[in-house]
Amino acid sequence: MISLHVKKELLNDISLDIKFDLQYGEFLALKGKSGSGKTTFLRILAGLESASGYIKIDDEIWLDEKTFLPPQKRSIGFVFQDYALFPNMSVIENLLYVKKDLELAKHLLEIIELEKLKDIKPANLSGGQKQRVALARAMMKKPKVLLLDEPLSAIDPFTRQKLQKEILQLHNTFKTITILVSHEPSEIYKLSTKVAVLKDGKIQKEGLVKEILLKQKGSQKFSLEAEILDIKKIDTVYSVVLAIGQQLNEIVLSPNEAKYLKIGQKVTISTKAFSPNIFSI
Amino acid sequence: MIENLTNLDFEPFWISFKLASVTTFVLFFISLPLSWFLSQTNSKIKPYIESLVSLPIVLPPSVLGFYLLWGFSTSSPLGRYLQENLNIELVFSFEGLVVASCFYSLPFMVQPVQSGMESLNKNIIEASYLSGKGKITTLFRVVLPNIKPSLLSAVVITFAHTIGEFGVVLMVGGNIDGETKVASVAIYEMVETLDFANAHIYSGIMLIISFIVLLFVYMFNHRQKKVML
Numbered sequence: 001m002i003s004l005h006v007k008k009e010l011l012n013d014i015s016l017d018i019k020f021d022l023q024y025g026e027f028l029a030l031k032g033k034s035g036s037g038k039t040t041f042l043r044i045l046a047g048l049e050s051a052s053g054y055i056k057i058d059d060e061i062w063l064d065e066k067t068f069l070p071p072q073k074r075s076i077g078f079v080f081q082d083y084a085l086f087p088n089m090s091v092i093e094n095l096l097y098v099k100k101d102l103e104l105a106k107h108l109l110e111i112i113e114l115e116k117l118k119d120i121k122p123a124n125l126s127g128g129q130k131q132r133v134a135l136a137r138a139m140m141k142k143p144k145v146l147l148l149d150e151p152l153s154a155i156d157p158f159t160r161q162k163l164q165k166e167i168l169q170l171h172n173t174f175k176t177i178t179i180l181v182s183h184e185p186s187e188i189y190k191l192s193t194k195v196a197v198l199k200d201g202k203i204q205k206e207g208l209v210k211e212i213l214l215k216q217k218g219s220q221k222f223s224l225e226a227e228i229l230d231i232k233k234i235d236t237v238y239s240v241v242l243a244i245g246q247q248l249n250e251i252v253l254s255p256n257e258a259k260y261l262k263i264g265q266k267v268t269i270s271t272k273a274f275s276p277n278i279f280s281i
Numbered sequence: 282m283i284e285n286l287t288n289l290d291f292e293p294f295w296i297s298f299k300l301a302s303v304t305t306f307v308l309f310f311i312s313l314p315l316s317w318f319l320s321q322t323n324s325k326i327k328p329y330i331e332s333l334v335s336l337p338i339v340l341p342p343s344v345l346g347f348y349l350l351w352g353f354s355t356s357s358p359l360g361r362y363l364q365e366n367l368n369i370e371l372v373f374s375f376e377g378l379v380v381a382s383c384f385y386s387l388p389f390m391v392q393p394v395q396s397g398m399e400s401l402n403k404n405i406i407e408a409s410y411l412s413g414k415g416k417i418t419t420l421f422r423v424v425l426p427n428i429k430p431s432l433l434s435a436v437v438i439t440f441a442h443t444i445g446e447f448g449v450v451l452m453v454g455g456n457i458d459g460e461t462k463v464a465s466v467a468i469y470e471m472v473e474t475l476d477f478a479n480a481h482i483y484s485g486i487m488l489i490i491s492f493i494v495l496l497f498v499y500m501f502n503h504r505q506k507k508v509m510l
Contacts, residue, residue, distance in 0.1 A: 071411050073413075097414075097422070137408075137412070
């Protein structure tokens with residue numbers, strides 16, 4: 001189990017103050033706007049930045065008033081957003097650099113389905129492949145804690161789904177405590193068991209994924225977050241173009257309904273009266 | 282002209298190359314830890330050390346030469362100590378030239394290596410620490426292999442710059458045949474004695490060598506960039 005309470009002054013008079021416990025096998029997603037301290041928090045956990053407070057894992061102290069364990073001595077796997085692979089080493093060399101355990105390296109390459117590319121240099125891999133190698137490299141230490149800093153944000157949606165499965169598989173195989181920084185609600189829903197929303201360095205909300213992410217109120221059947229892209233007056237009604245996730249939709253509103261809406265505004269769309277029709281695509 | 286060429290004394294060139302090779306070799310190993318420290322530190326003393334390292338770029342060679350000459354001579358505590366206890370005399374000797382060149386060419390080795398290290402993605406260095414590796418392993422297995430163009434530039438520019446050195450060499454080494462008379466000093470002497478024919482040949486050789494050396498560096502770096510992309 002990891003148990004921590006870390007504090008650090010950030011820029012702009014914001015201070016980071018985070019406290020929680022996590023068990024092995026738990027998967028926490030951290031959500032929050034940029035500047036809310038997510039990355040700094042991960043870096044403190046990894047030992048890349050100093051902080052006050054304490055971090056304890058099982059009976060081992062990583063951080064307290066007297067102790068500061070350097071990153072080399074912490075049982076941490078860290079996956080950077082920009083992969084941070086060693087460009088001078090091939091895929092398998094990147095893994096073996098962490099630990100000379102050929103069997104484990106081969107096993108991990110099998111999981112991420114990159115055995116065939118093991119002798120290729122990172123420059124010749126696609127973004128998704130690079131991130132899979134980075135993930136495998138992070139697991140070479142068999143870490144107790146796996147930290148993922150927006151690992152999939154630069155990856156196309158199709159590859160992202162595949163990688164999400166692999167992350168989950170590695171998390172379950174090695175029973176790590178995994179902390180993921182992500183903005184994607186669907187990703188958080190698929191992967192994590194818990195979610196914490198950070199604001200100005202503090203946990204604003206935390207709990208089970210459903211409790212935090214599902215934004216339904218009352219008896220609404222459907223609730224979608226959308227952004228208004230365009231509002232046009234057509235005769236006596238208004239046509240409003242909305243982006244719901246990756247999908248564009250056009251709806252018609254009365255002048256009364258459209259009165260308070262602006263282009264660029266974030267809105268919630270809900271409907272009560274109808275039961276949804278679902279078709280497979 | 283042909284007669285001049287066949288009678289050409291190549292010893293000053295040989296001394297220049299020997300001096301440049303030894304200086305480059307010594308400086309490479311001095312600069313690695315220094316550049317690594319400068320590239321990684323946020324300490325307040327960093328600008329002081331950087332200024333000290335870069336001084337030879339702005340100082341007139343005569344100023345540097347004067348201080349080194351004084352430092353090596355028995356009038357200074359260091360020179361006295363070296364001579365009395367270790368029996369080392371650095372003034373007007375090849376060894377003295379090497380020490381002087383190391384000061385003179387230091388920024389040309391440190392700066393490219395440091396900037397190569399600084400431009401390396403910080404996450405790669407941190408990924409190495411997170412892989413359980415210390416600073417030394419990270420330096421030799423991750424940092425240096427990924428800044429090869431900077432290393433090559435540093436080595437070649439240092440070498441070429443030491444070959445081209447004149448003022449400091451003249452002041453610290455003098456003009457002793459077979460010991461401290463390097464090519465640039467030999468050219469100066471030829472011009473002084475109005476031996477323009479040989480001055481032409483010497484200068485021409487220096488010009489061509491310098492050009493080829495630089496061409497080699499730029500071509501290599503151009504190719505490396507293409508490989509990286």
